[in-house]
Amino acid sequence: MRNITSKYTVTLKLSLTILLSSSKLFATDRIPVLVEPVDSWNQFISTNVYCSVAMPPLHQISSHAEAELTHVKPTGSIIRAGELAAKQDDFYLNQEIEIIRTDIETTKIHLNYAEEELGRLVKLRVSDMVSPSHLNNLKLDVDTHRLTKQRLEEQLKIAEYRLKKLKHFAQADSQVLSIEANPGERLNPGQKIMQLLPITTAQVECSIPEEHLDKNDIERNSSFKLEGQDIALRNISYTVHPETQNLNLYFEASREKFQSLLVGQRFEMTVLTSLSSMSQQELITKIPSDAVLLEGHQYKVWAVNSDKRIVSKDIQIIDTLQNHFIVRSTIKPGDLLVVKGHEGLEPNQAVSPTRRTAT
Known part of the structure; x- marks a missing residue:
């Protein structure tokens, strides 16, 4: 009986040991994956537009x-x-000016005489020694000479301005x-x-498809780069080209700042539009293209959380680089994304992440 009990105890201990070892092995059975961190990116959408240098107003x-x-x-x-x-x-105009000045002096003499004569006769009018009609004629002479002098002075201003020109x-x-x-x-x-x-300024005209242009967004949330330097938007066209359905953006560029611009030249300009309209939970980030998976019509990535478990996250691709995508999502800079070992992964699965060495 004692032998049976002893054998049972040994068997039970062995079973417990195997079970505990198996549980420990299961707990550490994490799938190895290759990961790469998410990079930050400016919160802008970059668009290239076609431009040309037009002839400025002559x-x-x-x-x-x-x-x-x-x-x-x-x-x-x-x-x-x-x-x-x-x-x-300037010979004839100088002589004309001298004639006008002479006429002004002559008019001044007649005006002074008429004013003195009028003043003298006004005193005699008190004694009824001058008729009212004679007095009125003298007043008319004074007013006429005064207006003639004024007209000649205006003519002199015009002639002097023409001489200057x-x-x-x-x-x-x-x-x-x-x-x-x-x-x-x-x-x-x-x-x-x-x-x-x-030649100090150049008028730059850029075409942009009408459906891609939100005038309020362009004016308030966009900046423009030409040859890596800022250039200010002057105006937006209100007419659409009948064949291309494009609208024009107009800029005025200083040739001191943009020395290479020549009339008739064609080039591309970069438009940076702020994504201020996106929700506060969303960010624009740069992620490795190997991390992106297409499931149906939705792009997704596997992100590794702090517990080394994976989480599926939806992304919206807004630009493409050589080996990266610029995406709008809830992914933050520094998050780890699976770039190799996607096969068979399931949400909340434990993984053993290894960072990919930069090449």
């Missing part, structure tokens, strides 16, 4: 007076701001685009002399 130089053209810069010349571009003869200066650094009058030609007021192309 500066038209025209004659302000009837005067001969004596000097003009040739076509293609570069003129700096404030430099003389064209000049007209006989010399034509460049308003900004420019290139002479065309010549429309020749030296020796007697010009009339308003006649065109030359056209200048400003």
